[in-house]
Amino acid sequence: MKLAFTREEEAFRDEVREFFATALTDELRQAGRLMTSVYSDKDVALAWQKILLEKGWLVPSWPQEHGGTGWSLTQRYIFACERARARPPALSPMGLSMLGPALLGHGTQAQKDHYLPRILSGEDFWCQGYSEPQAGSDLAALQCHAVRDGEYYVLNGTKIWTTHAHYANRMFCLVRTGRFERPQQGVSFLLVNMEDPGVRCEPIRFVSGCATQCTVYFDNVRVPVTEIVGKENEGWTVTKYLLEFERGGGAAAPGLLEAIGNARDLLAALPEADRAAPARRLNDLEVQVHSLELTELRTLAETERTGSPGPASSMLKIQGSELSQAISEVAVELVSLYGMPFQPDAYRLGSNVAPIGPQEAVTAVPFYLNNRAASIYAGSNEIQRNIISKAVLGL
Amino acid sequence: MALVLNEDQALIKDTAREFCASRAPVSQLRKLRDERDPLGYDPETWKQMAELGWAGIVISEAHGGTAFGWMALGSVLEEQGRQLTASPLFATAVLGGSAIMLAGSEAQQAELLSQIAAGELTLALALEESPLHSPFGSALAAEKQGEEWVLRGSKQFVLDGHSADRLVVVARTSGSAGDREGLSLFLVPGDAKGVTRTRTIMVDSRNAAHVEFDAVTVGADSLLGKVDQGADVLEPLLDRARVCMAAEMLGTMDEAFERTLAYLRERKQFGVVIGSFQALKHRAADMFTEIELARSTVLDALSALDEDREDVPMLAALAKAKVGEALHTVSLEALQMHGGVGMTDEFDIGLFLKRARVQEQAFGGRAFQRERYATLAGF
Numbered sequence: 001m002k003l004a005f006t007r008e009e010e011a012f013r014d015e016v017r018e019f020f021a022t023a024l025t026d027e028l029r030q031a032g033r034l035m036t037s038v039y040s041d042k043d044v045a046l047a048w049q050k051i052l053l054e055k056g057w058l059v060p061s062w063p064q065e066h067g068g069t070g071w072s073l074t075q076r077y078i079f080a081c082e083r084a085r086a087r088p089p090a091l092s093p094m095g096l097s098m099l100g101p102a103l104l105g106h107g108t109q110a111q112k113d114h115y116l117p118r119i120l121s122g123e124d125f126w127c128q129g130y131s132e133p134q135a136g137s138d139l140a141a142l143q144c145h146a147v148r149d150g151e152y153y154v155l156n157g158t159k160i161w162t163t164h165a166h167y168a169n170r171m172f173c174l175v176r177t178g179r180f181e182r183p184q185q186g187v188s189f190l191l192v193n194m195e196d197p198g199v200r201c202e203p204i205r206f207v208s209g210c211a212t213q214c215t216v217y218f219d220n221v222r223v224p225v226t227e228i229v230g231k232e233n234e235g236w237t238v239t240k241y242l243l244e245f246e247r248g249g250g251a252a253a254p255g256l257l258e259a260i261g262n263a264r265d266l267l268a269a270l271p272e273a274d275r276a277a278p279a280r281r282l283n284d285l286e287v288q289v290h291s292l293e294l295t296e297l298r299t300l301a302e303t304e305r306t307g308s309p310g311p312a313s314s315m316l317k318i319q320g321s322e323l324s325q326a327i328s329e330v331a332v333e334l335v336s337l338y339g340m341p342f343q344p345d346a347y348r349l350g351s352n353v354a355p356i357g358p359q360e361a362v363t364a365v366p367f368y369l370n371n372r373a374a375s376i377y378a379g380s381n382e383i384q385r386n387i388i389s390k391a392v393l394g395l
Numbered sequence: 396m397a398l399v400l401n402e403d404q405a406l407i408k409d410t411a412r413e414f415c416a417s418r419a420p421v422s423q424l425r426k427l428r429d430e431r432d433p434l435g436y437d438p439e440t441w442k443q444m445a446e447l448g449w450a451g452i453v454i455s456e457a458h459g460g461t462a463f464g465w466m467a468l469g470s471v472l473e474e475q476g477r478q479l480t481a482s483p484l485f486a487t488a489v490l491g492g493s494a495i496m497l498a499g500s501e502a503q504q505a506e507l508l509s510q511i512a513a514g515e516l517t518l519a520l521a522l523e524e525s526p527l528h529s530p531f532g533s534a535l536a537a538e539k540q541g542e543e544w545v546l547r548g549s550k551q552f553v554l555d556g557h558s559a560d561r562l563v564v565v566a567r568t569s570g571s572a573g574d575r576e577g578l579s580l581f582l583v584p585g586d587a588k589g590v591t592r593t594r595t596i597m598v599d600s601r602n603a604a605h606v607e608f609d610a611v612t613v614g615a616d617s618l619l620g621k622v623d624q625g626a627d628v629l630e631p632l633l634d635r636a637r638v639c640m641a642a643e644m645l646g647t648m649d650e651a652f653e654r655t656l657a658y659l660r661e662r663k664q665f666g667v668v669i670g671s672f673q674a675l676k677h678r679a680a681d682m683f684t685e686i687e688l689a690r691s692t693v694l695d696a697l698s699a700l701d702e703d704r705e706d707v708p709m710l711a712a713l714a715k716a717k718v719g720e721a722l723h724t725v726s727l728e729a730l731q732m733h734g735g736v737g738m739t740d741e742f743d744i745g746l747f748l749k750r751a752r753v754q755e756q757a758f759g760g761r762a763f764q765r766e767r768y769a770t771l772a773g774f
Contacts, residue, residue: 264774283769291717294691298398315684388683389676393656 005074013078020086023051027349032087034347036363037370039212040089042167044349046122048089049096053120059096063104066112067120073300077251084254092164095119095126099172102189102242106230115191129159129173129192129216130239137383139174140183140236144218146175146190148225153177153190155198155221161377165201165214169194178233189235191227198222208369209344243379244313251300252320253293259327260286266334266360281330285323292319311391314384321374321381328368335361339368397466397698398691407463408470410447412477418443419480421743427481428600434558435594435602436481445514450488454496459509465635465700469642469693476646479750481602483517486555489639490632491518494563498580498620498628507561507582519559519585520632521550521606524572528759530633531575531626535608537566544581544618546589546611554757556604557594559585564608568623578625582617583608599749634711636758638696641714644754645686645693648722651729651747652682658733669732678728685721692717709771716764719755726751 005013024032031044040048052058053067060076062068071079091097100119103112118124135142144157159165159173171192178186192199198221203211230238260282267275267282296316303309309316332339338357346355347362355362375381389395400408419440427435444450452468454460468488475482492511495503495518510516525532535548546566556562562583570577583590589611592604620628656679659670669675696710704710726748730737737744755761 279774283765283772283774286772286774287713287716287765287768288688290713291688291692294398294695295688298691298694301398312687315680315687318680318684319688382677385677385680386673388680389670393676393679393683395656395659395670395676395679 005078009074009078012075013082016079016082017085019055019057020082020088023055024048024086024088028089029087031089031349034349034363035090036208036210036347036366037212038090038374039092039163041349042092042125042164044089045092046125049091049122052091053122058091058120059100062100066104066116073297073304076300077254077297080251081254084258087258092125094128094163094168094172095124095170098128098242099126102172102229102238105241106189106238110226111191111229124170125164125168127162127165127168127171127194127214127216129162129165129171131161132158133160137380139379140187142174142176142187144173144175146177146188146223148177149222151225152222153225153228155190155192155218155223157218159216159218160213161204162201162214162216163212165194165216166203171216172229174235174239180233184236186233187235187239188232189229189238190223191229192218192221192223196221196223206370207372208366209342210366210370212370241308244309244311251293251296252316252324253289253296256289256320256323256327257286257293259324259331260289262360263327263331263334266331269358270334278330278334282327285326285330288319288323292316292323295319311387314379314387314391317378318375318381318384324374325371328364328371331364332368335364339365397701398694400466400470403463404466404470407452407467408474411449411471411474414443414447415474415478415480419475419482420478421746424479424481424600424746425743428596435555435596435600436483436558441482441484442514444482444484445512448512449484450492450514451508451512453488454492454508454512458504459512461512465638466694466697469639469697472639472643473646473649473693476643476648476750476754477650479599479647479746481600483519483555483558483602485639485643486519486559487511487517489636490520490554491559491561491563493632493635494518494520494580494619494628495582497631502616503582503619516561517555517559518561518563519553519556519604520636521553521556521562521564521583522629523552524548524550526551528756528763529573530629531578532572533565533567533578534572535564535566537564537568537579537581539568540612542615544613544615546581546583546608546613548608550606550608552595553604553606555602556585556606557592557602561585562590562606563619565625565629570623575626577623578629579622580619580625580628581613582619583611583613587611587613597753599746599753601750601753630708633758634708635700637711637715637764638693638700638707640754640757641689641693641711641718642697644718644722644751645690647747647750647754648686648689648718648725651744651751652686652725654744654747655679655682655725655729655732662734675732678732682721682725682728685724689714689718689721709768712764712768712771715759716761716768719761719764722751723755723761 028048059067060069060071064070132142146153146155171194173190174187175190177188180186198219200217202215204213205211299309338361341356345351345353448461449471451460452463455462495507538545562585564581564583566579566581567577568579589609591607595603595605597603660668662669692714696714699707699710729744730748733744736742
């Protein structure tokens with residue numbers, strides 16, 4: 001999108017662009033290009049996080065006294081666009097984008113003082129414990145339970161699909177602390193030390209061959225009662241607040257436009273006669289993504305006034321994930337057979353294994369496969385539709 | 396960019412919403428249709444709209460307008476679209492008024508704009524000659540004879556052309572149909588000698604006309620803008636038309652959706668309201684999402700017009716493409732979810748489907764807009 005920027009905003013854009021150009025080392029740049037999902041590996045993510053922290057640009061949306069930038073809506077948008085353009089590795093969102101805002105909204109002063117600086121520094125690397133084997137879309141059916149024992153909760157149960165649990169030293173999770181009429185009641189939001197005795201973690205291999213998510217087992221893990229966020233049995237409120245930030249409030253469109261641009265580069269490599277159909281598909285997708293972009297901007301503007309993106313964030317999650325899937329689908333068609341060899345060594349960071357086919361084709365299929373999860377994670381898109389029809393439409 | 400309305404605009408929108416709902420609702424359109432009203436709109440209602448300042452909402456104060464801007468005009472059109480309001484506002488303010496603002500000489504502007512703002516002059520744009528929107532497809536010939544121009548040819552689907560006081564006629568002064576160069580715009584009185592207007596009421600009861608020009612002679616002062624350079628006016632004019640039609644469509648879509656939601660909450664089958672069925676809930680959620688995305692494109696396109704941004708053409712194509720697509724789906728789903736009663740003439744929801752189809756075709760359908768968007772984006 002071409003916004004009419006003021007001279008100051010243009011100067012800001014140039015500053016951001018220059019920053020990405022100089023701050024990204026060759027290795028980080030390479031790591032960004034070899035991403036096969038929305039996550040980067042821990043070492044890479046933390047190396048990039050450190051650079052952003054030093055610059056003061058790590059958490060633009062946080063309040064300034066906690067490290068936020070105080071940027072205007074347009075500045076945040078410019079930053080998101082330049083980031084998409086530069087393709088750095090991904091930051092780990094669990095602490096920076098999920099727990100951080102949740103603590104800012106619902107944490108005690110002691111929790112904020114202790115955890116927020118450690119999130120920023122990367123000293124704590126967080127994972128998110130929500131889903132369980134029997135509680136996926138029906139999250140409120142979670143059974144993992146914490147029983148009060150003096151100044152501790154004793155935690156037992158299993159969490160699943162926990163991204164980067166095998167790297168994390170901390171987990172924020174939802175556990176059952178009481179039984180009430182509504183299953184959403186009696187759930188508490190707990191902060192767990194992953195290094196405590198009784199915590200066990202097993203990576204899960206996905207269809208792509210990658211193992212980014214884990215199953216986590218708790219066997220009589222003792223958690224101090226001070227590690228609860230919000231009130232006991234009222235963790236659902238914290239979660240809803242957090243999920244709205246996870247689902248919406250972000251800016252997916254700049255990255256999607258970049259992905260369409262990359263697909264257009266692949267298109268150019270095709271024989272002329274084969275370009276028409278995928279080109280039309282990409283043009284249609286561009287119309288959709290541009291519409292999403294304007295809606296994200298509108299949501300940001302409204303969030304600035306109301307404080308939270310609200311249930312409409314579900315709509316951004318649906319659109320962002322489905323458009324991303326549609327683009328990666330076209331990309332797979334465009335790389336055709338070059339995308340099909342299974343060659344994980346060719347996209348491992350630091351590997352010197354030459355890929356079969358062009359470099360751009362190497363990650364198309366693993367990304368496409370991992371990206372099928374986009375419409376499943378963070379509340380499946382069917383759940384998002386339930387939320388809209390109930391919370392917005394009153395059905 | 397402004398993706399939310401400011402206080403003035405919100406006030407104008409609220410007023411328009413209330414006015415259209417009480418003074419120019421769907422039932423008024425139905426009555427005009429059933430009584431085969433020769434004008435096709437209520438002149439008293441139009442007078443009241445002009446008194447509210449709608450006709451001059453994008454006209455400068457120097458020319459008697461209020462200069463509230465496109466965002467405000469879009470809000471009014473959205474509310475008209477919501478009630479399927481019959482009014483010459485679109486043809487007069489968006490099409491005719493724009494043509495004069497974009498191309499009119501000082502004298503033409505001084506003479507006509509204040510009349511438009513006062514609601515004393517209605518206009519229409521005579522452009523299309525074929526069933527498919529074609530910006531440069533005009534073949535209607537204008538020939539210079541001495542100091543005068545003689546127009547020969549015909550125009551179709553001229554919105555509100557049956558009753559407009561003056562027609563803005565897109566004519567060819569050189570080249571041939573399809574050429575960008577060689578178009579000129581003329582202001583022709585609707586009752587000029589040689590003009591024959593045949594009313595062609597559209598399927599949605601929208602007013603339109605087929606207009607024949609049989610050696611219609613007009614003076615040199617009827618030329619609007621420069622000879623052969625009409626495309627330079629027509630392009631921004633059509634962008635405005637696309638943006639404003641998208642705004643009107645947004646209102647039509649919103650209302651069709653709200654009526655459908657109300658029906659889902661009230662209609663019972665199998666002992667429960669049908670809105671409790673997930674098969675319908677999810678489709679309603681999808682419609683909501685599409686409508687909100689479409690709304691963003693309209694708001695940004697309107698603010699682009701107000702800010703005179705360079706990306707107006709692209710946003711006009713985007714808005715009409717996106718709203719066109721969303722409305723297409725919503726209008727069909729609205730009828731489907733109403734079941735059998737939706738098929739009846741007695742029930743209003745079918746009127747929205749028909750209006751949607753006419754709006755979609757006006758100034759280029761979905762495929763046209765998508766193609767135009769991609770071309771403007773450089774692909």
